[in-house]
Amino acid sequence: MSDLWKKYKKYMAAAGISIIVLLALTAFYVRYDYQQYCKEAVPILEYHGIGSADGWMKELFVSKETFETHLQYLHDNGYKMVSVKKMAEMFANGESTEKTIVMTFDDGYLDNYTNVLPLLKKYNATATFFVVHSKIGHYRYMTHDQIQSLIDNGMEIGSHTINHQILTDIDPQYLSWELATSRYFLKKDYNGYVVRSLSYPNGMYNSKILAAVKEYGYYWAVTGNAGTVSKKTMEQKPLELGRIYIDDSNINTFKERLRYSYWVGYLKERGINIHFFKSL
Numbered sequence: 528m529s530d531l532w533k534k535y536k537k538y539m540a541a542a543g544i545s546i547i548v549l550l551a552l553t554a555f556y557v558r559y560d561y562q563q564y565c566k567e568a569v570p571i572l573e574y575h576g577i578g579s580a581d582g583w584m585k586e587l588f589v590s591k592e593t594f595e596t597h598l599q600y601l602h603d604n605g606y607k608m609v610s611v612k613k614m615a616e617m618f619a620n621g622e623s624t625e626k627t628i629v630m631t632f633d634d635g636y637l638d639n640y641t642n643v644l645p646l647l648k649k650y651n652a653t654a655t656f657f658v659v660h661s662k663i664g665h666y667r668y669m670t671h672d673q674i675q676s677l678i679d680n681g682m683e684i685g686s687h688t689i690n691h692q693i694l695t696d697i698d699p700q701y702l703s704w705e706l707a708t709s710r711y712f713l714k715k716d717y718n719g720y721v722v723r724s725l726s727y728p729n730g731m732y733n734s735k736i737l738a739a740v741k742e743y744g745y746y747w748a749v750t751g752n753a754g755t756v757s758k759k760t761m762e763q764k765p766l767e768l769g770r771i772y773i774d775d776s777n778i779n780t781f782k783e784r785l786r787y788s789y790w791v792g793y794l795k796e797r798g799i800n801i802h803f804f805k806s807l
């Protein structure tokens with residue numbers, strides 16, 4: 528009896544140790560694999576207005592001071608801040624994308640010119656500005672010349688459609704107007720400028736919209752999904768690039784969101800989709 532008991536205890540101890548070793552090795556491997564992924568993964572930040580909301584859609588605005596803390600943090604941590612187009616070129620050319628981050632600004636608000644452009648220049652950053660064509664020159668939106676100035680300063684202009692209609696809600700016959708004509712108008716307005724990037728209004732799309740976006744000449748499109756961009760994403764799903772929504776939270780929340788998006792991107796790349804985190 529006691530011999531059997533001793534054997535049993537030995538066996539259990541060995542099994543326990545094996546499990547612990549296996550778990551430790553798995554954790555070690557996942558950590559290593561994650562770090563390898565982070566070396567190429569590129570987060571895309573999603574901003575709207577930078578400055579005072581003045582009682583206007585507060586959730587879309589980040590104060591100038593908060594925005595500068597983001598730029599300062601990224602700059603101090605060795606991040607290279609670029610546009611969607613630049614990121615795509617880096618992946619296509621096989622350049623290192625380690626510590627690369629994409630800055631995007633949706634809707635074409637006036638402060639993108641008055642507040643954002645000087646700060647981006649200060650931190651040697653470029654960005655993609657997604658403009659709503661029908662809003663150009665309207666109250667609180669950038670004018671034609673201000674957008675031209677962004678282009679002259681090396682920024683990328685992308686389409687955020689003509690009317691900011693939710694593409695999944697509109698009659699399919701209007702898709703060419705919102706997608707193809709917005710590209711055409713921007714080309715005409717800005718001296719032959721070729722638009723290749725799109726931001727879906729409210730991040731909404733489906734398989735039919737993806738097909739139309741491709742047909743109308745877009746190479747890259749940003750969504751409201753979580754995650755980061757890798758070489759594989761650029762090759763397989765360039766019209767469904769994930770972004771990190773940035774609001775006026777403090778720098779610690781900013782860092783958490785960044786870390787979180789690398790993990791979501793990593794898990795997606797390994798085939799694990801975390802849909803329930805989408806709204807974070």
Ligand SMILES: [Zn+2]
Pocket residue numbers: 633634687691728729
């Ligand atoms: Zn928008």
